[in-house]
Amino acid sequence: MKKCDTDSPQWDISSIGLQSRFLLGLACIFICFCVVVTTLLYLYEKKRLENEIYYQTELIMAAVESTRAYVRDVLRPKMYETLGHETFILEAMSTSYISRVVMERFQETLPSFEYRRVAINAMNPDFEADALEREKIQYFTENPAMNDWHGIVKLKDQALYMRFRPVRFTTRCFRCHGDPADAPRTIIDLYGKEHGFNQKPDVVSGVISVGVPVNAGLMPIVEVAWKVFCATFIAVVFLYGIIWFFFNKLIIRDLRGLLEIFRDNLRDEHGVQLYEQARATDEFGELAASVQVVARHLRKTRLQLEDYAKNLEEKVKDRTRALQRSEQHLREKVITRGQELRTLNTISELITQSVYLADILPRVLQQALKVMPAAGAGMYLVDREKAMLVLQCREHADALVESIPFDASVCLPFLDEKRLDFDGFIQQAACGRYGTAGEKAVLVNNFNVPLCCRGQILGVMTFTGKNLKDVDAQLQELLFSIGHQIGITIESLQNIARLIDSKELLQTVFDGITDVVLLLDPEYRIHRHGWTRFHAEASTNHGNSPVRHHSIGDFRIKMVNKAFLDQQGLQLEEILNRSLSELPLKNPCPFTACKTAFSALSGPPIVEQVNGEDGNIYEVNFYPLFSDQGELRNIVCYAKDITEKIEVERRIQQTEKLVSLGQLAAGVAHEINNPLGIILCYTDILLEDNLDLDPQACEDVRVIEKHARSCQKIVTDLLNFSRSQKTDKCNGSVNRAIEEVVALAKQQFIKQKIHLTLHLDYELPDIFLDRDRIKQVFLNLLMNAAHAIREEGTVLIVTGYDQAAHRIVVTVEDDGQGIEDEVIAKIFDPFFTTKAPGSGTGLGLSVSYGIVQDHGGDICVESQPGQWTRFTITLPVNRAAQV
Numbered sequence: 001m002k003k004c005d006t007d008s009p010q011w012d013i014s015s016i017g018l019q020s021r022f023l024l025g026l027a028c029i030f031i032c033f034c035v036v037v038t039t040l041l042y043l044y045e046k047k048r049l050e051n052e053i054y055y056q057t058e059l060i061m062a063a064v065e066s067t068r069a070y071v072r073d074v075l076r077p078k079m080y081e082t083l084g085h086e087t088f089i090l091e092a093m094s095t096s097y098i099s100r101v102v103m104e105r106f107q108e109t110l111p112s113f114e115y116r117r118v119a120i121n122a123m124n125p126d127f128e129a130d131a132l133e134r135e136k137i138q139y140f141t142e143n144p145a146m147n148d149w150h151g152i153v154k155l156k157d158q159a160l161y162m163r164f165r166p167v168r169f170t171t172r173c174f175r176c177h178g179d180p181a182d183a184p185r186t187i188i189d190l191y192g193k194e195h196g197f198n199q200k201p202d203v204v205s206g207v208i209s210v211g212v213p214v215n216a217g218l219m220p221i222v223e224v225a226w227k228v229f230c231a232t233f234i235a236v237v238f239l240y241g242i243i244w245f246f247f248n249k250l251i252i253r254d255l256r257g258l259l260e261i262f263r264d265n266l267r268d269e270h271g272v273q274l275y276e277q278a279r280a281t282d283e284f285g286e287l288a289a290s291v292q293v294v295a296r297h298l299r300k301t302r303l304q305l306e307d308y309a310k311n312l313e314e315k316v317k318d319r320t321r322a323l324q325r326s327e328q329h330l331r332e333k334v335i336t337r338g339q340e341l342r343t344l345n346t347i348s349e350l351i352t353q354s355v356y357l358a359d360i361l362p363r364v365l366q367q368a369l370k371v372m373p374a375a376g377a378g379m380y381l382v383d384r385e386k387a388m389l390v391l392q393c394r395e396h397a398d399a400l401v402e403s404i405p406f407d408a409s410v411c412l413p414f415l416d417e418k419r420l421d422f423d424g425f426i427q428q429a430a431c432g433r434y435g436t437a438g439e440k441a442v443l444v445n446n447f448n449v450p451l452c453c454r455g456q457i458l459g460v461m462t463f464t465g466k467n468l469k470d471v472d473a474q475l476q477e478l479l480f481s482i483g484h485q486i487g488i489t490i491e492s493l494q495n496i497a498r499l500i501d502s503k504e505l506l507q508t509v510f511d512g513i514t515d516v517v518l519l520l521d522p523e524y525r526i527h528r529h530g531w532t533r534f535h536a537e538a539s540t541n542h543g544n545s546p547v548r549h550h551s552i553g554d555f556r557i558k559m560v561n562k563a564f565l566d567q568q569g570l571q572l573e574e575i576l577n578r579s580l581s582e583l584p585l586k587n588p589c590p591f592t593a594c595k596t597a598f599s600a601l602s603g604p605p606i607v608e609q610v611n612g613e614d615g616n617i618y619e620v621n622f623y624p625l626f627s628d629q630g631e632l633r634n635i636v637c638y639a640k641d642i643t644e645k646i647e648v649e650r651r652i653q654q655t656e657k658l659v660s661l662g663q664l665a666a667g668v669a670h671e672i673n674n675p676l677g678i679i680l681c682y683t684d685i686l687l688e689d690n691l692d693l694d695p696q697a698c699e700d701v702r703v704i705e706k707h708a709r710s711c712q713k714i715v716t717d718l719l720n721f722s723r724s725q726k727t728d729k730c731n732g733s734v735n736r737a738i739e740e741v742v743a744l745a746k747q748q749f750i751k752q753k754i755h756l757t758l759h760l761d762y763e764l765p766d767i768f769l770d771r772d773r774i775k776q777v778f779l780n781l782l783m784n785a786a787h788a789i790r791e792e793g794t795v796l797i798v799t800g801y802d803q804a805a806h807r808i809v810v811t812v813e814d815d816g817q818g819i820e821d822e823v824i825a826k827i828f829d830p831f832f833t834t835k836a837p838g839s840g841t842g843l844g845l846s847v848s849y850g851i852v853q854d855h856g857g858d859i860c861v862e863s864q865p866g867q868w869t870r871f872t873i874t875l876p877v878n879r880a881a882q883v
Contacts, residue, residue, distance in 0.1 A: 123196025
């Protein structure tokens with residue numbers, strides 16, 4: 001027997017630390033879990049595949065058995081009855097033959113299935129049972145109660161799901177499989193007498209088998225199992241990492257703290273740390289070793305106590321003095337740590353008390369001097385553009401200069417993130433100033449603390465005095481922490497200052513816009529429970545719940561301009577972070593009338609024209625602002641009152657139409673007026689010269705004269721329409737002109753059953769007007785009202801005085817059929833009429849428009865289709881006329 005080499009390295013599990021053994025065991029458990037989950041999934045999917053194939057084979061066997069039963073019970077008896085019992089047709093009477101032929105046809109369609117009906121000593125040698133089939137015949141023979149066997153069988157290079165059923169001969173089968181002498185001649189001639197005869201009843205002589213390849217079905221299951229294994233393994237690794245992380249954070253950290261106590265406090269009588277003897281591979285091992293060291297030390301101490309029992313009092317005094325010294329040392333360390341923490345907390349509080357560096361830096365410097373034994377201190381910031389260190393504040397350090405210029409090309413590379421040599425920068429900056437100005441390089445001999453943030457040095461805090469090089473590492477670490485905190489504060493306050501400047505600039509631009517401007521945040525929308533974050537996908541309808549299309553009024557307001565505040569009489573604090581639908585609006589807001597949906601704000605700016613509740617027309621512009629990733633971040637909403645602009649454009653268009661049409665009318669009237677004058681002249685001659693005309697001829701001449709004068713009147717109206725005539729204006733009353741027109745049309749209104757109501761302000765001042773032409777305007781409006789009512793209606797005429805505008809306002813309102821919007825746009829166009837052909841020329845309202853304009857007034861129309869129409873005329877009051 002060979003002797004084992006004791007010097008050869010051997011792996012011992014005890015050499016592994018407790019922590020490592022715990023984590024290794026946990027990893028093994030997780031791996032076993034992955035394997036078990038994958039195996040169970042594979043077995044489940046494999047069983048499901050077998051059940052599915054079993055159902056398919058059941059269908060095949062049922063079809064075959066149905067075919068055999070039909071041949072055995074129906075077709076074969078019918079053949080015997082028809083052809084006689086001596087006749088046997090193999091293709092029509094043999095159930096085995098027919099079932100094989102049917103399944104051969106079936107396999108041509110579905111070649112993946114394999115069907116066999118075999119026997120031992122089969123009549124047809126092609127269907128002699130092979131080794132597997134003989135094994136199953138033996139199985140059914142030994143287990144007569146079993147009528148089915150199924151499972152996966154590996155044959156050659158493929159796996160088949162096989163299903164077997166036993167074949168037992170009955171008395172009806174013995175005509176062909178019993179005594180050869182009784183068998184049909186056809187079978188003897190075809191197969192001979194040696195095989196397939198002399199079968200016994202109810203004895204398993206063969207099997208029916210159906211095979212289906214399952215390689216194609218097992219491969220996806222294997223793939224799924226591997227995927228599940230990989231996914232589970234990844235999840236387990238992730239869980240393992242989480243456990244490892246929290247294990248280190250929650251347990252190992254506490255153990256390390258406990259071990260630090262051992263490291264700092266376990267010492268022997270010579271002051272040597274006993275813990276140095278207990279270092280192991282991990283914290284648990286260290287703890288166990290530390291406990292053993294403590295136990296040994298306690299035993300040693302007990303022996304020493306027993307040995308020193310004689311001079312116990314002296315030893316107690318020595319130990320008391322040692323403990324007092326240790327306590328004093330610990331107390332000093334606690335006081336120092338407390339002072340350092342208070343300093344850091346004080347500095348943190350000072351940083352949050354102001355947003356201006358000039359207020360914060362001197363107070364921070366005073367706190368730093370409380371922990372640093374220095375005569376004085378100062379704080380410089382790096383100005384990269386001017387290439388100098390600029391003094392921000394100082395305490396008891398008059399020797400510090402206000403600025404220290406440096407060579408940017410030499411010094412700034414020291415502040416590069418990859419290089420970041422603070423001492424080199426101070427040396428170059430201070431020495432550079434010394435070389436150029438001939439002054440003493442004050443920073444070189446000082447204790448300098450960098451003010452840094454995110455790898456960039458923003459300045460330096462320098463301490464002056466003697467023996468500053470003896471600062472211990474603990475104080476240096478505290479000062480560097482203070483410097484880092486100051487650097488973070490400097491960068492934060494500089495960013496805040498830039499943001500405040502940008503906000504003030506943006507607000508100034510907003511306030512400089514005289515129209516209403518809003519800045520909305522589409523990420524937040526209001527609902528009944530408060531603000532909620534909103535995304536485009538949030539509007540998708542899940543299930544059958546209705547989808548709400550969010551409008552502009554649902555989103556949070558981030559900024560408004562002064563014009564909006566003045567319009568609504570609100571303060572900025574009342575508006576910010578609220579939606580339009582929440583605001584207590586004191587005046588109509590054009591944005592609340594917008595129909596634009598949130599979903600439409602995904603492309604270019606959108607312009608929408610809305611009619612405000614105050615009757616004004618606004619052009620509302622929506623400017624969506626997108627992030628670099630294409631997400632909608634903000635919406636700028638701008639509303640401009642274009643009521644006056646639209647009215648001016650309408651008047652300009654109307655004036656241009658009237659001027660153009662007036663020029664045409666003037667030319668046409670001039671060309672028609674001359675022939676009309678000749679016709680009237682000759683009619684006068686015919687009627688005045690008393691020619692011998694029969695009465696019928698005279699009547700015809702008068703008809704000609706009548707229609708010619710009618711045409712002449714139309715021509716006169718055209719001429720009046722086409723040119724401004726100097727009318728005979730005088731001081732007159734609008735009310736009196738209305739009353740005269742009403743008296744003229746009263747009978748026709750009574751005939752049409754139209755009720756005419758007058759609400760006249762008899763304190764109206766007189767104005768300069770052409771009485772006849774103004775009466776023509778009122779008459780045209782009354783006739784149009786009667787035409788709109790047709791029968792049984794009301795016409796209301798109201799007069800009043802607008803003192804602010806110094807204008808007389810006349811309204812003519814009827815409750816007729818109203819006017820459509822598209823008709824209102826053309827109602828003052830010449831020759832435009834809604835009356836039937838021959839019922840009007842379409843000049844009435846055009847002429848009225850011209851007359852009112854000639855008086856320096858205005859005429860407008862309002863209508864609600866199917867309900868009412870209102871014409872409003874405003875005429876200026878000449879102050880001289882009132883006198």
